[in-house]
Amino acid sequence: xxxxxxxxxxxxxxxxxxxxxxxxxxxxxxxxxxxxxxxxxxxxxxxxxxxxxxxxxxxxxxxxxxxxxxxxxxxxxxxxxxxxxxxxxxxxxxxxxxxxxxxxxxxxxxxxxxxxxxxxxxxxxxxxxxxxxxxxxxxxxxxxxxxxxxxxxxxxxxxxxxxxxxxxxxxxxxxxxxxxxxxxxxxxxxxxxxxxxxxxxx
Numbered sequence: 001x002x003x004x005x006x007x008x009x010x011x012x013x014x015x016x017x018x019x020x021x022x023x024x025x026x027x028x029x030x031x032x033x034x035x036x037x038x039x040x041x042x043x044x045x046x047x048x049x050x051x052x053x054x055x056x057x058x059x060x061x062x063x064x065x066x067x068x069x070x071x072x073x074x075x076x077x078x079x080x081x082x083x084x085x086x087x088x089x090x091x092x093x094x095x096x097x098x099x100x101x102x103x104x105x106x107x108x109x110x111x112x113x114x115x116x117x118x119x120x121x122x123x124x125x126x127x128x129x130x131x132x133x134x135x136x137x138x139x140x141x142x143x144x145x146x147x148x149x150x151x152x153x154x155x156x157x158x159x160x161x162x163x164x165x166x167x168x169x170x171x172x173x174x175x176x177x178x179x180x181x182x183x184x185x186x187x188x189x190x191x192x193x194x195x196x197x198x199x200x201x202x
Contacts, residue, residue, distance in 0.1 A: 006031045007065030015178035042091030061099040068127040084130040106148040110188040115157040142195025150194035156181040157201030176201035
């Protein structure tokens with residue numbers, strides 16, 4: 001399969017690349033904001049158009065990227081809240097909306113959310129909203145995608161590799177290694193399900 005992986009240089013992205021590259025059966029296109037085979041800014045429609053103009057037809061699109069705002073609700077502004085909406089939510093949605101037209105029949109789209117879609121944490125209102133919205137988008141989009149195209153969402157808990165930085169925000173949460181999360185992406189790409197939220201570690 002010819003697979004576009006946006007966010008390939010991140011913690012999850014690197015694990016997904018390693019998982020899908022094991023047998024050399026896939027042609028992987030590494031895409032990032034600052035590094036990769038190709039570059040893209042998911043907040044810029046023209047940039048996403050340019051990405052797919054370069055890739056041409058593909059069999060799968062994976063997004064393992066997106067920023068959200070963390071901060072106390074009583075100090076949050078609409079501008080703060082817009083960060084997650086424009087970056088992680090609309091960025092991934094834009095990738096799916098544009099990318100669907102470059103997928104071969106039976107192709108797939110896999111997006112990324114996280115545990116706080118279902119289990120809120122302190123200072124995570126923006127992240128919970130964005131992740132929950134991504135789940136809604138995937139479930140609804142799966143009902144309308146033509147030509148056998150599938151779409152799924154991977155929702156991991158706290159990553160073991162990120163515990164040092166983010167562990168204090170997730171008291172009592174168990175972490176999972178990125179390599180385990182990557183298995184859910186393989187399941188989405190090589191499996192048959194659509195409209196699913198593959199939860200990892202919770």
